[in-house]
Amino acid sequence: AQSVTQLDSHVSVSEGTPVLLRCNYSSSYSPSLFWYVQHPNKGLQLLLKYTSAATLVKGINGFEAEFKKSETSFHLTKPSAHMSDAAEYFCVVILSGSARQLTFGSGTQLTVLP
């Protein structure tokens, strides 16, 4: 079975400092992986996706993620946090079933301190 594990339920950083949100996946083959962000009372917005074309994936708003097969990781990073980055972040994998539905991690709440 495929799944994702987000290692931190809460991360707090100061504005202007780097962000690291950790995600590990389990899959019997090369998965399709995504990071989504959810602001309060809003739907989910796609940040970036990995589809095996390149291991370093650049997304919107300065975020990027690196797929490391040897570590089964897909950590999300940003060099400098902005106050508007405060939100819930979900690491997501696509299941291989007919629906190809998304399987979400438990989420990481990012707090950005002034």
Place this chain on the structure above:
Amino acid sequence: GAGVSQSPRYKVAKRGQDVALRCDPISGHVSLFWYQQALGQGPEFLTYFQNEAQLDKSGLPSDRFFAERPEGSVSTLKIQRTQQEDSAVYLCASSNRDRGDHQPQHFGDGTRLSIL
């Protein structure tokens, strides 16, 4: 429309009442998904449509949950005889490939359902 639209945004119902939640996907998107997001948790898959066909309903928690997409565009999620554990945010997503291969799902803002 420009994005996935869901209505109502908020719904309060008494236990035992029936509710209907609507989703307008992005025009032309073949695939439509419903997810349930309990408080403090990630969304969980409920059901999937390819055009008007409901190809997967394995995530529906009980036979009180019913979804339809009769013309392959707008979808309705219906919950009969609501229970308190049905309280959650219900998210709709659409994508523009029938199998969604690497195609991202675009989400609506959700309907927050509260059962009293």
